[in-house]
Amino acid sequence: MARVIMTVDDSTSIREMLNFTLNQAGYEVVEAVDGQEATDKLAGLHIDMLLTDLNMPNKNGLELIEWVRSMPKFKFIPIIMLTTESDTEMKQKGKAAGATGWIVKPFKPEQLIAVVKKVLR
Secondary structure (H helix, E strand, O other): OOOEEEEEOOOHHHHHHHHHHHHHOOOEEEEEOOHHHHHHHHOOOOOOEEEEOOOOOOOOHHHHHHHHHHOHHHOOOOEEEEEOOOOHHHHHHHHHHOOOEEEEOOOOHHHHHHHHHHHOO
C-alpha cells in the first residue's frame, strides 16, 4: 500500500509539481490549497507525511503545523516546510512549531524524494 503524503500550497503549479514528483516515486498524494483546507481534510484522513508551504491565506504553515501537532494521531508524523523562506529565524519558528525539516523553493525533484525517503523510513 502506498504511503500517503498531504501537500499544502496555495500555488497550483507547485501542487501539480509535487503531485507529479511524488506519484512518480510511488506515493499517494492528497492536496490542499491552504492550512484551513488541510485541517478540514485531515479530520477524516490517515496520512504518513505532510509537506506544507509557509505563507498561505486562511491558515499559514506555522498555524497548520501547530494544529497538526496538537492532534494525537498526527503527533509524530514527519512535517516538511516547503517554502521560499530561508531565514534562520523563520526556520527556528518552524522547528519550534513542530516541523521535522525545511526545503527551500525552488527545489529539485530528486532532492524532494531524497528527503521524503529519509523521513519516511
